[in-house]
Amino acid sequence: MKYKSVFDIIGPVMVGPSSSHTAGAARIGRVARKLFGKQPTKAEITFYGSFAKTYKGHGSDVATVAGILDFDTDDLRLKDSLQIAKDLGMEIEIRTSELLTEHPNTSRICLSEGDATVEVVGVSIGGGKIEIIEINGFDFQLSFHAPTLMVLHRDRFGMIAAVAKVLTAHQINVGLMEVSRLVKGADALMAIEVDSPLSAEVLEEIRQIPHIKEVSLLSFS
Amino acid sequence: MFRNVAELVELAEKKGQKISQVMIEAEIEVSGRTREAIMEEMYRNLDVMEKAVRRGLTEDIRSHSGLTGGDAKKLQQYMQEKPFLSGPTLLNAVSMAIAVNEVNAAMGTIVATPTAGACGIVPGTLFAISDKLQPTREQMVDYLFTAGAIGFCIANNAFISGAAGGCQAEVGSATAMAAAAIVEMAGGTPEESSQAVAIALKNMLGLVCDPVAGLVEVPCVKRNAMGAAIATVAADMAMAGIRSVIPTDEVIEAMYRIGCTMPTTLKETAQGGLAATQTGRMIEAKVFGVPLK
Numbered sequence: 001m002k003y004k005s006v007f008d009i010i011g012p013v014m015v016g017p018s019s020s021h022t023a024g025a026a027r028i029g030r031v032a033r034k035l036f037g038k039q040p041t042k043a044e045i046t047f048y049g050s051f052a053k054t055y056k057g058h059g060s061d062v063a064t065v066a067g068i069l070d071f072d073t074d075d076l077r078l079k080d081s082l083q084i085a086k087d088l089g090m091e092i093e094i095r096t097s098e099l100l101t102e103h104p105n106t107s108r109i110c111l112s113e114g115d116a117t118v119e120v121v122g123v124s125i126g127g128g129k130i131e132i133i134e135i136n137g138f139d140f141q142l143s144f145h146a147p148t149l150m151v152l153h154r155d156r157f158g159m160i161a162a163v164a165k166v167l168t169a170h171q172i173n174v175g176l177m178e179v180s181r182l183v184k185g186a187d188a189l190m191a192i193e194v195d196s197p198l199s200a201e202v203l204e205e206i207r208q209i210p211h212i213k214e215v216s217l218l219s220f221s
Numbered sequence: 222m223f224r225n226v227a228e229l230v231e232l233a234e235k236k237g238q239k240i241s242q243v244m245i246e247a248e249i250e251v252s253g254r255t256r257e258a259i260m261e262e263m264y265r266n267l268d269v270m271e272k273a274v275r276r277g278l279t280e281d282i283r284s285h286s287g288l289t290g291g292d293a294k295k296l297q298q299y300m301q302e303k304p305f306l307s308g309p310t311l312l313n314a315v316s317m318a319i320a321v322n323e324v325n326a327a328m329g330t331i332v333a334t335p336t337a338g339a340c341g342i343v344p345g346t347l348f349a350i351s352d353k354l355q356p357t358r359e360q361m362v363d364y365l366f367t368a369g370a371i372g373f374c375i376a377n378n379a380f381i382s383g384a385a386g387g388c389q390a391e392v393g394s395a396t397a398m399a400a401a402a403i404v405e406m407a408g409g410t411p412e413e414s415s416q417a418v419a420i421a422l423k424n425m426l427g428l429v430c431d432p433v434a435g436l437v438e439v440p441c442v443k444r445n446a447m448g449a450a451i452a453t454v455a456a457d458m459a460m461a462g463i464r465s466v467i468p469t470d471e472v473i474e475a476m477y478r479i480g481c482t483m484p485t486t487l488k489e490t491a492q493g494g495l496a497a498t499q500t501g502r503m504i505e506a507k508v509f510g511v512p513l514k
Contacts, residue, residue: 001222
């Protein structure tokens with residue numbers, strides 16, 4: 001079941017006019033921002049399907065940039081995001097694509113500052129709910145409705161067990177887990193939805209595991 | 222957790238509970254949150270809805286494009302001055318649904334129920350029916366849980382967005398959700414709520430999503446108005462004992478199949494229907510300052 005909570009249906013509280021094209025678009029932008037971990041200097045946004053056809057009318061561009069600025073769906077600054085981003089010196093490029101995507105409301109967001117980049121593909125499935133289907137080329141199906149631990153590591157045996165061991169030691173329950181890799185033996189990305197927030201110490205402990213390159217925790221509540 | 226409306230009604234009947242209570246208990250179970258936290262979040266949603274209704278009825282709301290705003294007030298004015306034909310509760314529901322949707326179009330703060338495009342129907346009917354039945358604040362929150370339970374079933378078995386399934390999925394879902402909640406608030410049974418869902422949704426089947434210039438304004442505001450009217454009448458019909466020949470979950474399934482076969486020009490792409498009329502195209506050109514295609 002895609003929808004798990006009554007608040008997916010009665011909610012979110014948001015600035016209008018469209019839950020999929022405004023609130024959902026903003027949430028995809030915010031996931032990209034959280035994954036990037038800081039304010040980018042450049043944001044490249046590509047809209048597909050219904051997003052591409054109607055983004056101006058729905059303010060999907062304004063909303064996506066608001067998300068990239070780390071604003072929530074009910075943040076009244078959402079309307080002024082383009083000006084705020086400009087004042088902060090963020091360069092923004094908006095493109096539309098005729099490419100057919102599986103879901104009608106799809107956006108691709110590339111955030112960068114110098115050599116650091118993150119690229120996210122998200123779909124807005126309705127009522128403000130989103131799914132992230134690609135992160136830096138890794139395929140996923142994540143909603144980020146719970147705190148999610150992201151671990152970039154070398155594709156070696158025992159990596160999942162090593163991370164799970166740390167979580168077990170701290171009595172942290174896992175709700176959902178996905179691992180994705182581009183090529184066998186190269187880099188792989190783990191996404192782990194957890195039931196309780198993780199402390200900085202737990203994150204550091206995971207970071208110390210051999211072959212782990214990056215660890216971050218995404219939480220939106 | 223219930224997976225469809227039949228299971229929801231069965232659970233409610235077995236436990237001797239209202240649909241709202243079944244939804245609250247399912248939410249506690251699935252989310253692991255406390256009852257207090259869940260109730261508090263829904264009270265907050267109720268407060269946001271109330272503010273949006275009040276804003277739409279009292280302030281001069283105008284959208285950025287200038288296409289919508291002011292109709293909620295117009296209808297209230299008419300009700301005070303003229304011997305209107307349909308009942309006061311019905312027209313109140315309609316004007317309050319318009320009010321919330323006008324606030325949404327003007328980029329005001331609303332609660333998506335289940336979406337922003339359909340955000341007028343659930344609060345519009347809630348506050349109008351409440352004027353008549355004078356429920357407690359807790360009963361008003363229960364209304365939202367009942368509406369949420371039905372939306373939950375529709376979202377997981379079909380869709381709730383115009384881009385995925387057309388307006389039948391969006392305004393249609395909201396109308397069905399409101400119909401079930403009205404029945405419960407008026408003292409009807411869970412089975413009568415289910416019947417109200419079927420009756421309401423049947424009358425939304427095939428409705429396309431064709432927003433002029435891609436804006437959530439035309440025809441969205443007026444469809445929210447009529448959604449509120451259909452929800453109210455469907456609730457009355459169900460409580461009169463009228464039954465849908467096609468079972469509720471099959472109506473939802475029909476909505477899903479219709480949405481799947483609907484062309485993309487009619488699914489929130491602003492390429493067909495009202496958006497493609499001569500006037501629709503002229504508005505589009507004017508709003509975005511581009512020459513006519």
